[in-house]
Amino acid sequence: MAASSPGTIYEAIGGAEAVRRLVEAFYPKVQAHPLLSPIFPEDITPVMEKQYMFLSQFFGGPPLYTEAYGHPMMRARHLPFPITPERAEAWLACMRQALEETVEDESLRMLMLERLSGPAYHFVNQP
Structure with a gap:
């Protein structure tokens, strides 16, 4: 397993x-x-494990998701699910709450949410 790069979000929040x-x-x-x-x-357990692997990689940690499943291709993997703009916003709201509970540094929380916002809206496939 590859070590994470110095100065990553993954390291800043405390790793795995x-x-x-x-x-x-x-x-x-x-x-x-x-x-x-x-x-x-x-x-939800398998989904949680995949999310753990993906977020580890997404925030600069080891490429767990790619090692297990290949290239993330996240938009393609989400196409079977009806994702509306409202669902993207709801997902981000849940993530915002989880970040508030688990990441002390507000600027780090904001950075993480900003990084996740692009993909969340990119997955929208329904009006």
């Missing part, structure tokens, strides 16, 4: 443990959200 805490704080919010829960499976 911090990403795991973020994912564990995030998915109960997703499951409780009326717009999001219908597009997620009841057994």
Whole structure:
């Protein structure tokens, strides 16, 4: 497994443990959200593991997702799910709450949310 680069978001938030805490704080919010829960499976555990792997890589940590599944191709992987602008906003709202619970540094939270906003809206495939 490759080490993360110095000065990454991954390192700044505390590495693997911090990403795991973020994912564990995030998915109960997703499951409780009326717009999001219908597009997620009841057994959220595999989704959480993939998200952990992806976010580790996305924020500059080891390329866990690519090692396990190949290139992320996230837009293509999300095409089967009806993602509206409202669902993208709901996803980001849940992530914002999870970040507030797990990342102390406000500027780091804002940076992470900003980085996630592009992909969240890029996955929109429904009006």
